[in-house]
Amino acid sequence: MKYETQKVALPFFMVAMALFTLQVVFGLLAATVYAWPNFMAEVMPFHIMRVSHTNLLIVWLLIGFMGCTYYLMPEEAEREIHSPNLAYLQLAIFAFAGAAALVGYQFGIHEGREFLEQPFWVKVLITISFLMFLFNTSMTLLKGRKTAINMVLMLGLWLAAVFWLFAFYNPTNLAVDKLYWWWVVHLWVEGVWELIMASLLGYLLIKMTGVDREVIEKWLYIIVGLALFSGLLGTGHHYYWIGAPSYWQPLSSVFSTLEVAPFFAMVVFAFTMFWKGSRNHPNKAAMLWALGCPTIAFFGAGVWGFMHTLSFINYYTHGTQVTAAHGHLAFYGAYVMLILGVITYAMPQIRRVQPYNQVLNMWGFWIMTSGMCFMTFTLTFAGVVQTHLQRVLGMNYMEVQMQLELFYIMRLGSGIAVAVGAGMLLYAFFGPVREQVPAGGTQITAGAGSV
Amino acid sequence: MADGLTKSAARNIFYGGSLFFFLVFAGLTAHTHWYMVNVSTDSAGLTESVKHGKEVWEKNMCINCHSIMGEGAYFAPELGNVWERYGGHENPEAARAGINAWIRAQPLGVEGRRQMPAYDFSDEEMSSLIDFLEWTDGIDDQNWPPHPAG
Numbered sequence: 001m002k003y004e005t006q007k008v009a010l011p012f013f014m015v016a017m018a019l020f021t022l023q024v025v026f027g028l029l030a031a032t033v034y035a036w037p038n039f040m041a042e043v044m045p046f047h048i049m050r051v052s053h054t055n056l057l058i059v060w061l062l063i064g065f066m067g068c069t070y071y072l073m074p075e076e077a078e079r080e081i082h083s084p085n086l087a088y089l090q091l092a093i094f095a096f097a098g099a100a101a102l103v104g105y106q107f108g109i110h111e112g113r114e115f116l117e118q119p120f121w122v123k124v125l126i127t128i129s130f131l132m133f134l135f136n137t138s139m140t141l142l143k144g145r146k147t148a149i150n151m152v153l154m155l156g157l158w159l160a161a162v163f164w165l166f167a168f169y170n171p172t173n174l175a176v177d178k179l180y181w182w183w184v185v186h187l188w189v190e191g192v193w194e195l196i197m198a199s200l201l202g203y204l205l206i207k208m209t210g211v212d213r214e215v216i217e218k219w220l221y222i223i224v225g226l227a228l229f230s231g232l233l234g235t236g237h238h239y240y241w242i243g244a245p246s247y248w249q250p251l252s253s254v255f256s257t258l259e260v261a262p263f264f265a266m267v268v269f270a271f272t273m274f275w276k277g278s279r280n281h282p283n284k285a286a287m288l289w290a291l292g293c294p295t296i297a298f299f300g301a302g303v304w305g306f307m308h309t310l311s312f313i314n315y316y317t318h319g320t321q322v323t324a325a326h327g328h329l330a331f332y333g334a335y336v337m338l339i340l341g342v343i344t345y346a347m348p349q350i351r352r353v354q355p356y357n358q359v360l361n362m363w364g365f366w367i368m369t370s371g372m373c374f375m376t377f378t379l380t381f382a383g384v385v386q387t388h389l390q391r392v393l394g395m396n397y398m399e400v401q402m403q404l405e406l407f408y409i410m411r412l413g414s415g416i417a418v419a420v421g422a423g424m425l426l427y428a429f430f431g432p433v434r435e436q437v438p439a440g441g442t443q444i445t446a447g448a449g450s451v
Numbered sequence: 452m453a454d455g456l457t458k459s460a461a462r463n464i465f466y467g468g469s470l471f472f473f474l475v476f477a478g479l480t481a482h483t484h485w486y487m488v489n490v491s492t493d494s495a496g497l498t499e500s501v502k503h504g505k506e507v508w509e510k511n512m513c514i515n516c517h518s519i520m521g522e523g524a525y526f527a528p529e530l531g532n533v534w535e536r537y538g539g540h541e542n543p544e545a546a547r548a549g550i551n552a553w554i555r556a557q558p559l560g561v562e563g564r565r566q567m568p569a570y571d572f573s574d575e576e577m578s579s580l581i582d583f584l585e586w587t588d589g590i591d592d593q594n595w596p597p598h599p600a601g
Contacts, residue, residue, distance in 0.1 A: 034526075037565040041558070045568045047515035050524050112509020114523060148462065172502045173494070174583075175487040175590055178522065179480065214458055221461035228469040232476040241595035242520050243491040244483045249593070251479075316597060319521030319529060394598035397528040401565070 001349040003074035005081035010350050011088065012067025013343050015095050017426055019060035020336075022102075024419050026053040031415045034408035044106070051105050051117050057331065058115060059098035063091070064339035065196055066133050069153060071346045072203050073137055077144025082136050090132035097125035113177070115185060116167045123167060130161050148217035149199050149206070152224055156195030163187045175243035186235045189331070190301075194227035194262060197297070197338050204290045204345055205270060209277025216273060223265045230258035237309045241318055249311035256309040263302035263334075266294035283348060285361040285428075289341030292369060296337055300329025304376065316391040321404070322383030329376040337369075343429060353433050361428035368421030375414035382407035491591040504583025507576050516567070520592060527565065529601030534588035536599050543585070550581050 001007065030049040032039045040049075070087055074080055081087060101118045104110060110117040118126065134157060141150055166183040202220045206213055236244075236252030270291050281287060304326040308317040317323070348355045382404045389395040389403060488494055508514075516527040539546035554577065557567040572580065 033565075037563060041566045041568075045516075046526055046565070047512050047524065050515045050526065051512060110512055112512045112514060114514045117512060117515075148458070172505060173487065173492055173497060174505060174519070174587055175492050176484060177505075178520065179483060179487065183480075218456065218458040218461050221458065221465045222456075225461070225465035225468055228465075229472050232469070232472040233479075235476065236479075238522075239483065241592045242522075243487050243590040243592050245486050245491075246593055248479075248483075315595060318595065319518045319523070319525060321525060324525055390600050391597050394600045396600055398564070 001352070003080050005084050006071050006074050006346075007350055008081055008084050008087045009067040009071035009346060012063055012070060012091055013347070014430070015091065016060045016064040016067060016339065017343075017429065019056050019063065019098065021422065021426065023053055023056035023060060024415075024422050026050075026056060028412070028415050028419060031408070031412040035405070035412045048105055048108075051110065052102055054115055055098075055101060055105070055117060059094075059101075061331075061335050061339065062130075063094060063098075064335075064343075065157065066091070066094075068200055068339060068342045068346075069133075069137050069157065071342065071350075072153070072200070073140050073144075073150060076147050076150040076203070077140050079140060079144040082139035082143075086132055086136045090129045090136070093125055093132070094129040097122045097129065111170075113170065113181060116181070127161075127164065130164070134158060134161060147213070148220050149203050152195050152202075152220060153199040156192045156199065156224075159192040159195070160188055163192065178242045179239070179244065182235055182238045186238055187232075189334075190234060190259060191228060191231045193335065194231065195224050197293075197334055198223045198227065198262070198266060200338055200342055201266060201270065201290065201294065204286065204341060205273045205277075207345070208279065208281040208283065208287055208290065209273045210279030210281075211273045211277050215276075219265075219269045219273075223262050223269060226258075226262035226265055230255050230261060234259045234309075237311075237314065240311050240314055253310045253312075257306060259309075260298075260302040260306050263294065263298040267298045270294045283345055283355040283358070285355065285358040285365070286341060286345035288362055288365055289337060289344050292365060293333060293337035293341050296329065296333030296369060296372070298333070299373075300326065300331075300333040300376065304329055304380070317383065317387050320383045320386045320391070321379045321407075322387065325376045325379035325383055328379065329372060332369075332372045340425065347429050351433070356433045357428035357431065360424055360434075364421045364423075364425030364428060366421075367424065368418050371414045371417030371421055375411050375418070378407045378410040378414060382411075493586060493589050496586055496589070498582065500579045500582045501586045503576075504579035504581070504586075507572065507580045508583055511570055519587065520590070521595065527567065529596060530584060531587055531590075531592070532596060532599060532601055534585045536601065539585060539588065546585075547581055550584070551577055 026049050029040065029044070030046060030053055033041075033046050033049065070081060097118075101110075101122045104119060104122075105117070109119060111119060116123075134154075137157070138154060141154055163184055166180050169180055171177045171180070198220055202216050205211065206216050232255075234252055234256035236248035237256040239248040239252065270293075274287070274291060308314050308322050308326065344361055385404060385407075386400050389400045390397060508519075513519075513530070514523045516524050517530045518525055518527075519529070520531040521529065533550065534540075534546060537546035537549045554567075554570060554572070557569050559566065
């Protein structure tokens, strides 16, 4: 850690991981209801678990992005954070807003649009906190060195804030409501968040592989270009069946197919830099995350997205468990793994120790990732069966769901594996420092031994 | 990779191309907005009651179990076409009574079956909610879903 204020990231990472833990807990509860429908039916109905699960994800990812940005910005801008106190204050506001929303949900206090359920005043607090964050980091950037990494990152964060404003617009016409709702939801996760993802990944690769910045930054522009060229018009894959004109079907079938391209480019990017790199970075676990993140994002967001994005396929699969399968692996690969990777990279430096607990961290990686993949497979099978029975044969929804019970039980099992992996990972992050695994073990080695 | 391409060229392509695609997307969104208001939805039929029904829908967060036009939680049946499923096209009064009775009957308390909570809607709220569902069923959504089962 070259700059003292990089430690501002630590409380962000801690809050993010606390909320991540809660997200997993609510996910397990909801998965249990799928397997045993009467579970907690009176105490906490399913919709409360579900809104808690999704909102916790969104809030912790945003706090995680903030922490990553505070960690990265001093090194990239070559100066200390503009105001650490402002950072702590905006974290307090954001965490309070998120916690208030979560508690409110348990008592039925909420708005009613999916993912945007936060009460109005919570949305306002989130906006204020995010603007404080943007001010703080932008001031740091403006006075410091401008690189492709921090420029693309800040562009992604600013655009995320701009598109968030559509959350305040709720037209009475349901079709128009959906039209602009996607300006938040899609333009975040399949648009500007990819800028955040690619730049953070680029940062990790520069640090860990030692490949020349010029090369990495050129890749970065190409990747984010592909992301927005495909992702903007790709939004239309959500406009097929909501009362929009039919031209979205051919148009967005093409453009959302191209949405696979930036994710594929990120895989090639990460592995090429890994093999080209001359630096044998001691933090093997962070390298594993930096390679795993684009790989799982490619499958979850890219392949699983493509699987049901063509309009003539989506006509049958839209709103089935296929969507749930895609959603889980895409978020996990693209954003969860990204932030966990940055935390894995940053924590030893923030705690001023050598990379530690690496083996435990990597166990966490494999168990969690395997669990998420298995969960995705079970939901995909459930979705295919559901599509056939309900959308082709026209069977009644609830009868179809009874047929899917086995898949839901297996999904619960994979969720437990994810929770175990997450627990190991958190212990590796925050638990007592154990001795280093000596070099020369069965670790992946970056570049040094390769040609 | 693309040795001829410099970093600054890549940057310019990114900024220029993104702006171009954003403008195309914004233009098509504007047209879609116009199309929804004037062609695919019944703007004249968007009464105060339908608006209120949407508020009831949101206030009770129905979206976190049900889906509407394929978007939602997938835990409970699709409601974008529930009006059609209850035979509203042929017999609106029967559909209205049927949906009303079904919601009022919750929770069913059937062991091993997903359970919808009880909602203590006033008659006016219930009527508005059903108006909203009827209005939603009338949206021209390219014939989705493929089957009335939703």
